[in-house]
Amino acid sequence: MSRNRIDYSRYDESSVPKRPSKRGSRPRTKDRPAHEDAITGRVTTVDRGRYTIFLPAQRKTKSSRGAKARYITAMRAREMRKTAIVTGDLVDVVGDTSGDDGTLARIVRLQPRETVLRRSADDTDAYERIVVANADTLVIVVAAANPEPRTGFIDRAMVAAYDAGITPILCITKTDLAEPDTLREHYAHLKLEIYTIGPVNTDDGDPSLAPILHPADLDALQDRLSGHISALIGPSGVGKSTLLNALTGAERAVGHVNVVTGRGRHTSSSALAIPLNQAGTSMIIDTPGIRSFGMGLVDPDTVVAAFEDLGDAIVNCPRGCTHTEDSPGCALDAWVAAGHAGESGAQRLASLRRLLANRLESEDFD
Numbered sequence: 001m002s003r004n005r006i007d008y009s010r011y012d013e014s015s016v017p018k019r020p021s022k023r024g025s026r027p028r029t030k031d032r033p034a035h036e037d038a039i040t041g042r043v044t045t046v047d048r049g050r051y052t053i054f055l056p057a058q059r060k061t062k063s064s065r066g067a068k069a070r071y072i073t074a075m076r077a078r079e080m081r082k083t084a085i086v087t088g089d090l091v092d093v094v095g096d097t098s099g100d101d102g103t104l105a106r107i108v109r110l111q112p113r114e115t116v117l118r119r120s121a122d123d124t125d126a127y128e129r130i131v132v133a134n135a136d137t138l139v140i141v142v143a144a145a146n147p148e149p150r151t152g153f154i155d156r157a158m159v160a161a162y163d164a165g166i167t168p169i170l171c172i173t174k175t176d177l178a179e180p181d182t183l184r185e186h187y188a189h190l191k192l193e194i195y196t197i198g199p200v201n202t203d204d205g206d207p208s209l210a211p212i213l214h215p216a217d218l219d220a221l222q223d224r225l226s227g228h229i230s231a232l233i234g235p236s237g238v239g240k241s242t243l244l245n246a247l248t249g250a251e252r253a254v255g256h257v258n259v260v261t262g263r264g265r266h267t268s269s270s271a272l273a274i275p276l277n278q279a280g281t282s283m284i285i286d287t288p289g290i291r292s293f294g295m296g297l298v299d300p301d302t303v304v305a306a307f308e309d310l311g312d313a314i315v316n317c318p319r320g321c322t323h324t325e326d327s328p329g330c331a332l333d334a335w336v337a338a339g340h341a342g343e344s345g346a347q348r349l350a351s352l353r354r355l356l357a358n359r360l361e362s363e364d365f366d
């Protein structure tokens with residue numbers, strides 16, 4: 001599908017072309033530099049020029065001895081110094097890739113990104129910077145109560161996800177404190193996938209005890225996240241750490257290293273990817289310190305196109321149509337009136353337009 005996308009490179013030096021397809025990931029032979037022996041891993045976190053990289057387990061073959069999953073620390077090779085590399089990036093590394101203490105490998109290539117999430121510009125930085133690469137799922141975490149869920153937050157996170165080509169899912173925590181029904185209804189027409197998470201030790205227990213999350217709730221979410229690279233975002237206090245610990249706790253022995261950072265406690269404000277399996281095909285990416293996703297560059301066409309029963313309508317819209325209620329000649333109204341979006345098409349369109357309008361509000365996450 002070809003869309004008129006904004007040229008992000010004008011805004012952010014760290015942009016790289018999106019990967020057209022899984023197959024096109026190898027650079028063309030004429031461009032392929034040396035380093036044929038490089039191996040590929042995923043950046044799990046970045047701290048002051050040092051990249052922690054998860055190398056998945058490699059099966060033993062005739063030409064290779066195989067290897068256990070491990071973390072290594074690397075820096076960028078000289079020719080990569082101007083290339084921004086973020087959590088979630090797939091990189092090719094050479095040098096000492098043993099992961100032994102004190103070793104430092106070199107990143108010689110950045111693989112094309114499938115998706116990017118940007119954090120918004122703020123007082124300290126005028127640019128929307130890429131903070132997570134290659135996530136295919138965005139888990140939007142809100143509490144049923146304490147703090148009260150805010151639909152504005154959820155809406156903007158959804159728009160950021162759709163714009164980035166990422167599937168958003170909603171995870172409602174603290175279901176012991178309130179029924180999540182109102183939220184469910186609010187999003188029913190958008191067909192947003194919703195998971196609920198509650199504790200087994202409700203109210204009557206000692207409030208100083210950490211909540212133990214319900215295994216059935218966790219299983220359902222874990223199943224959904226398996227085989228995916230998922231970024232987690234949520235306002236402060238919703239129980240994100242509790243959830244992350246529950247989801248990843250059982251897997252801390254992966255690769256026999258501290259799976260959280262590979263190197264002790266996580267202190268940088270960079271996003272942090274936590275592998276859930278040895279193959280590195282399932283990961284959860286925590287996004288601490290990211291208050292909101294960058295939406296200054298959101299393309300309304302891309303967001304509408306994410307809705308399969310509405311996206312086809314917009315070829316008939318005037319050039320530059322923003323698809324809002326007051327956009328003159330927006331073809332979505334006629335499309336829905338003609339029944340192309342089904343019986344609840346009107347509500348669905350209203351919900352979509354609410355998303356598009358809410359993205360322009362500059363409210364922070366917390």
Ligand SMILES: Nc1nc2c(ncn2[C@@H]2O[C@H](COP(=O)(O)OP(=O)(O)OP(=O)(O)O)[C@@H](O)[C@H]2O)c(=O)[nH]1
Binds near residue numbers: 177239240
């Ligand atoms: N009642 C109830 N409390 C919970 C639940 N999950 C977490 N909490 C409590 O909510 C508070 C916040 O939980 P955290 O896991 O620290 O939340 P967080 O989202 O990581 O918060 P920040 O660190 O501020 O970002 C803690 O006191 C938890 O014990 C739950 O399911 N029910």
Ligand SMILES: [Zn+2]
Binds near residue numbers: 314317322327329330
């Ligand atoms: Zn339109």
